[in-house]
């Protein structure tokens with residue numbers, strides 16, 4: 001067998017990749033020496049699709065040429081612009097088009113979803129989240145609990161991995177739902193964990209939560225554009241995701257949101273409303289009697305930022321060119337498997353991979369810790385960054401590396417391990 005740790009081998013894998021041409025749809029940042037960066041940071045900020053730039057420019061010129069008439073003219077009028085994103089979002093998360101909408105930003109959407117789906121009572125007031133949730137999710141949950149006059153010490157259930165383990169076991173999540181379910185109003189977990197890269201079994205969590213009468217929502221920040229999902233069939237109540245990580249739609253771009261259709265005509269759901277959630281046929285009668293749309297769009301507040309939606313449309317069209325999320329996942333599995341094999345083969349004792357090895361529980365990202373006496377992860381991180389790698393470091397000690405299937409290559413994985421190996425050898429010398 002040929003040695004997998006060689007540029008020739010990696011380039012051969014790239015030559016066999018059926019979607020290798022998609023990399024050319026992106027602008028890859030350059031190092032100061034003019035070479036392309038080894039950009040493995042799509043879990044944090046995805047690269048710019050050329051179509052995103054093109055579509056944003058289209059809308060700038062529509063605005064320049066048409067002014068207010070741009071709301072109703074051109075190929076992509078602004079009035080219904082968010083509707084042009086529904087199909088792409090629905091494919092990514094496994095939903096009906098009316099169950100998804102682009103609006104606000106991720107944390108804002110989590111709050112708006114909790115307004116509707118976290119309705120604590122004296123008997124049922126808890127929210128189950130992870131102990132190591134992304135800080136924004138933790139703050140959102142804690143502040144919702146306080147907003148309802150409850151006490152986070154009593155109402156927040158924090159799931160922790162077992163002592164000595166890095167990731168949560170399915171059976172422990174289900175056990176916590178069994179134990180706290182009767183007093184729990186909401187379960188809010190990630191689709192993919194930001195720190196460890198662990199994929200959660202959203203289907204079984206939703207089923208177990210519903211069996212106990214809880215609402216179940218997911219934060220898909222690291223899942224959207226990374227792994228395929230079936231939110232509709234899994235009966236998930238709601239979900240929210242940002243679009244600037246694996247969805248490559250630009251820094252701070254507008255987020256996505258899913259509300260299962262069984263909630264669309266529930267007149268008793270509380271909601272913080274705005275005019276963009278009003279029935280579109282009568283919205284402009286300005287009558288001040290709120291008639292919600294019978295879709296996830298009912299949760300919209302404002303007319304959305306079109307320049308951001310244009311970037312998202314460019315990104316979603318790029319996903320479509322690649323053949324969709326299932327095609328991307330196929331490549332992603334191969335790419336991440338190759339990266340893991342190289343790390344295990346070349347750095348068996350210096351690197352520990354926190355991300356589960358079972359591919360059911362992992363997406364694109366691998367989270368690494370460096371076990372080197374006298375050198376910490378940050379020192380190694382700084383060294384590889386100086387050598388052309390862009391990935392990220394998360395406190396206290398994790399290097400996150402994410403080969404994104406749309407623009408990363410097997411050669412990127414090879415170069416990353418080559419550069420990492422060199423940095424570790426130099427730190428140990």
Ligand SMILES: *Cc1c(COP(=O)(O)O)cnc(C)c1O
Nearest residue numbers: 105106107134136194219221242
């Ligand atoms: C990236 C990320 C966020 C960021 O929230 P914004 O509202 O987009 O700033 C929140 N939660 C998780 C889990 C994330 O990964």
